[in-house]
Amino acid sequence: xxxVYAGGNDxxxxxxxxxxxxxxxxxxxxxxxxxxxxxxxxxLMEPGYDHxxxxxxxxxxxxxxxxxxxxxxxxxxxxxxxxxxYALDVTDPGNHGPSKVLWEFTDTDLGYTLSQPQIGRxxxxxxxxxxxxxxxxxxxKAFLYVVDLASGARLAxxxxxxxxxxxxxxxxxxxxxxxxxxxxxxxxxxQGNLWKFDLAAGTASVLxxxxxxxxxxxxxxxxxxxxxxxTRPSGGVMVFFGTGQYLGATDLGNTAVxxxxxxxxxxxxxxxxxxxxxxxxxxxxxxxxxxxxxxxxANNVNYPTQRGWFMDLVPSTGPDGERVDSVPLxxxxxxxxxxxxxxxxxxxxxxxxWLMELDAFNGSRATQSVFDFNSDGAFDQGDLLTSGNTASxxxxxxxxxxxxxxxxxxxxxxxxxxxxxxxxGGIFSLRNRKPAQVGAVRRLMWQQLQ
Numbered sequence: 001x002x003x004v005y006a007g008g009n010d011x012x013x014x015x016x017x018x019x020x021x022x023x024x025x026x027x028x029x030x031x032x033x034x035x036x037x038x039x040x041x042x043x044l045m046e047p048g049y050d051h052x053x054x055x056x057x058x059x060x061x062x063x064x065x066x067x068x069x070x071x072x073x074x075x076x077x078x079x080x081x082x083x084x085x086y087a088l089d090v091t092d093p094g095n096h097g098p099s100k101v102l103w104e105f106t107d108t109d110l111g112y113t114l115s116q117p118q119i120g121r122x123x124x125x126x127x128x129x130x131x132x133x134x135x136x137x138x139x140x141k142a143f144l145y146v147v148d149l150a151s152g153a154r155l156a157x158x159x160x161x162x163x164x165x166x167x168x169x170x171x172x173x174x175x176x177x178x179x180x181x182x183x184x185x186x187x188x189x190x191q192g193n194l195w196k197f198d199l200a201a202g203t204a205s206v207l208x209x210x211x212x213x214x215x216x217x218x219x220x221x222x223x224x225x226x227x228x229x230x231t232r233p234s235g236g237v238m239v240f241f242g243t244g245q246y247l248g249a250t251d252l253g254n255t256a257v258x259x260x261x262x263x264x265x266x267x268x269x270x271x272x273x274x275x276x277x278x279x280x281x282x283x284x285x286x287x288x289x290x291x292x293x294x295x296x297x298a299n300n301v302n303y304p305t306q307r308g309w310f311m312d313l314v315p316s317t318g319p320d321g322e323r324v325d326s327v328p329l330x331x332x333x334x335x336x337x338x339x340x341x342x343x344x345x346x347x348x349x350x351x352x353x354w355l356m357e358l359d360a361f362n363g364s365r366a367t368q369s370v371f372d373f374n375s376d377g378a379f380d381q382g383d384l385l386t387s388g389n390t391a392s393x394x395x396x397x398x399x400x401x402x403x404x405x406x407x408x409x410x411x412x413x414x415x416x417x418x419x420x421x422x423x424x425g426g427i428f429s430l431r432n433r434k435p436a437q438v439g440a441v442r443r444l445m446w447q448q449l450q
Contacts, residue, residue, distance in 0.1 A: 003029070003093050005074060007055030011041050013076060013086075015093050030096035034076075035104050036084035053081035058116045061090060064127040066150045073102070073149060075129045077113025085113055085131060085145075087152060103152025107145070111137030111167050114247075116223065119149060120173040120182035123200055128155060130199075132168030132187050135247065142168040142189045144197050144204065156202045160187075160195045170223035170327075171197070176237055186239050188220020194241065196265065207265055208272045210243050212257040213312060218243035225328040225335070229264075232361060233303035236266040240335050240360070242313075244323020246342055253344045258323040260337055260356070262363055263308040272307045280311040280363040282393070288385060289373035294354065294393030295385055298364040309363035313339055322354070326402045331416075332434050334370065335360040338420070340400055350423045353396040355404065355430070365392045372431035377415065379433040394430065398422025404430075412436055 002018040015030040033041070037054045044052075056079030064073050071091045078084060087102040115132035122128055127149040133142060142160035147153065160168050171187035185197040192210035197203070210218035224241040244258035245251055263272055284295040294315075301309050313322040321341050328337040335358055342351040357370055369383035369390045376382060385391055401420035409415040416434040421427055 001029075001093060003061075003090070005059045005061060005076075005090075007057060007059065007076065007079070007081075009052065009054045009056060009081070011037050011044065011054040013055050013059060013074075013088075015090065015096070017093075029094045030090070032086075032088060032096070032101070034078060034082070034084060034086045036078060036082040036086075036106065053079060055079075056081040057113050060116055060119060062119045064119060064121075064149055066127060073119065075117040075119060075131075075149075077115060077117060077131065077134070079114050080112050083110045083112055083134070083137070085110070085117055085129070085147070087129065087149065102150065105145075105147055105152050105154070107133075107154070107157070109133050109137050109139050109141065109143050109157070110145075111135045111140075114221075115168065115170045115187075118171055118173050118185075120175075121180060122146075123181050123183070126155070130171055130173060130182070130185055132171055132189075134169075135167035135190065137167060140164045140166060142166045142191075142195075144168055144171060144185065144187060144195070146199065146202075156199075158197055158202055158204050160189055160204050161191075161193065161206070163189075163191050166190050168195070169221050172224050172226055174226055174237060176228055186224045186226065188222075188224065188241060188243075190219045190221070190245070192217045192219060192243065194220060194224070194239065194263065206271060207239070208261070208263050210259060210261065211274065212259060214257070216256055218256075218258055219245045221245045221247065222325050223327045225330050227330045227360065229361060233264050233266070236264055238308070238361065239263045239265055240328045240330065240337075242324020242328065242337055242339070244325055244340070246323065246325045246340055252342050253321070255319050255321040257312050257314055257319050259310050259312050260324055260328075260363075261308065261310045262335065262360065264303065266304065266307070269307070274310065276307040278302070278306050278309040278363065280309055280358070282311070282313070282315050284387070285315055285317075286385060288391075289383075291373065291397070292395035293385060293391040294356070295387060295389055296358065296365045296392040298389075299362070300364070301362045311358070311363055329403060329406060330360060331406055333360055334358065334366070335363075336404065336406075336418075338396075338401055338403060342400070350399045352399065353401045353422075354393045355396060355401070355418070355420070356393045357432075358392055366390045368433070370433045372415075372433070375431065379414070396420065396422055396428055398426035398428045399424040401428060406432075408434060
């Protein structure tokens with residue numbers, strides 16, 4: 001059954017039926033109160049109640065083979081609402097009850113669980129949940145947890161260095177050889193380290209440390225994205241991530257330079273430095289087609305001498321607190337990410353965002369327009385900037401937005417759409433170019449599963 005799951009600051013995870021046409025389409029089918037928030041539910045009844053976080057973390061649901069059968073398992077954290085991770089069997093969400101609660105995990109080094117748990121399978125065949133320890137833990141250090149998906153038993157607790165004032169953000173699991181087994185995980189921490197975890201060996205190593213142009217630490221608080229290069233560079237994995245944090249009131253006025261990175265992990269040369277990366281720049285901002293648009297540089301990365309690229313988020317007017325705190329998207333050789341510039345007034349929530357789209361392997365602007373600004377269904381000269389170059393960024397007209405939803409129109413179409421909900425309450429939709437796939441879909445092989 002198609003479902004949408006969302007946590008709420010009423011103390012519950014809610015599950016809604018997500019189809020149309022049935023008698024109960026759109027209705028809530030289940031709700032769950034994690035044990036770690038139960039003790040503070042009475043605050044909701046206080047006459048002087050002020051905002052309190054409860055089930056504030058993003059859940060993750062996927063299929064896993066447990067106990068000799070395929071099941072759908074949901075794993076979620078509490079975000080700023082607490083320090084635990086819970087797992088539910090949601091195979092039949094209309095039949096939820098105590099027996100569907102698989103486990104709830106706590107540990108002394110688990111902080112506020114802003115890290116979204118990831119679900120995968122190890123080389124041993126065991127299905128697991130993998131998550132960072134989050135922020136503000138008792139020891140204030142960074143750890144990656146690997147937990148048995150069926151029982152919640154801790155299988156590994158991998159230290160990400162020994163630095164304090166730290167915590168590990170959401171990891172991304174990597175299956176580089178497409179065998180349905182997660183070999184590695186990448187995750188960032190508050191000290192700017194991008195960690196690479198070997199899940200079989202239970203070890204951690206720093207792939208890159210993010211520091212800005214003045215040498216300041218750049219925290220990594222969002223989940224990275226990865227892909228296996230198909231042509232250039234050759235082999236290894238490209239990892240994409242941005243820096244900056246938006247976790248508390250003290251972050252509102254922070255104008256330190258933050259950066260977006262594309263790092264090539266070639267599995268052999270170890271630690272990457274900023275000096276090994278090609279710089280890309282934001283060269284101009286202009287108003288055209290009814291949008292505020294950005295033009296960026298088109299420098300080439302010299303692989304294998306260089307190990308990737310970076311773009312400092314500094315417009316021509318100077319640093320203004322722009323940062324990346326949401327997950328990038330990789331689509332058709334392009335990397336798509338959203339930046340956030342929060343309002344400095346804590347009593348006036350909101351701010352602005354830029355939607356950026358760059359060549360994934362060079363970080364350069366696209367050679368052909370990827371946006372249909374004039375809505376004529378084509379991606380051609382009519383969509384170029386007055387400079388004659390392509391646009392790489394569009395300012396959101398609906399305030400702060402997060403990672404866009406990408407919708408392909410069809411295999412034979414060159415058209416796709418990006419949809420974003422903004423902090424003003426509006427919806428931002430933008431037409432995007434994608435490669436048209438010619439020819440009919442064909443079955444190449446089949447296998448009967450007993």
